[in-house]
Amino acid sequence: MAASAQLRLSxxxxxxLEILYRRGEATAAEVxxxxxxxxxxxxxxxxxxxxxxxxxxxxxxxxxxxxFAPVVGRRTATRSALRHLVHTFFxxxxxxxxxxxxxxxxxxxxxxxxxxxxxxxxxxRRKGV
Numbered sequence: 103m104a105a106s107a108q109l110r111l112s113x114x115x116x117x118x119l120e121i122l123y124r125r126g127e128a129t130a131a132e133v134x135x136x137x138x139x140x141x142x143x144x145x146x147x148x149x150x151x152x153x154x155x156x157x158x159x160x161x162x163x164x165x166x167x168x169x170f171a172p173v174v175g176r177r178t179a180t181r182s183a184l185r186h187l188v189h190t191f192f193x194x195x196x197x198x199x200x201x202x203x204x205x206x207x208x209x210x211x212x213x214x215x216x217x218x219x220x221x222x223x224x225x226x227r228r229k230g231v
Contacts, residue, residue: 111158114141114149119158119172119179127171 111119114137121136122128128136134146141149150170153159161168172179192198203209211219 111153111156115153115156115158118146118149118153122159122170122172123176127169129167129169133170 117137118133121133125132130143130147130150133150134140134143137146140146150159150161150168154161154170158173159170160173161170163169174182188194188196188199192202204211
C-alpha cells in the first residue's frame with residue numbers, strides 16, 4: 103500500500119483499519135460494534151468497500167458473510183507511512199525526524215527508553231547504516 107494513500111484515509115477509514123489490524127479480520131458487524139459513535143451498518147459496509155477499492159482491505163466470503171482483512175501487515179503499512187512522512191516533512195533526513203521527535207516538552211523518555219535508543223543507534227553504526 104502506498105504511503106500517500108495511507109495518508110489520504112478519512113478518520114473513519116483509519117479507525118476501521120485499526121480495528122482490522124488489531125483483530126486480524128472482521129465482519130462489517132464486528133467492525134461496527136467496535137467503532138466509537140458507530141454509523142449504521144450500511145455506512146460501515148460502504149466504508150469497507152471504499153477501503154477495498156483503495157487497496158487497503160480485501161474480503162473473503164464465508165457463508166452469507168464477508169470477512170474483511172488488511173491487505174498488508176501493520177508493520178509494512180507503518181514503515182511505508184513513516185518513509186513518506188520523513189521524505190515529505192524532513193527532506194528525507196532521519197536525523198531531523200528524530201530530532202523533531204525528541205524536541206519538545208511532551209517528549210519525556212525514561213532512562214530505559216534512552217538506553218534502548220542508544221543501543222539501536224549503536225547497532226546502526228555497526229551495520230554502517
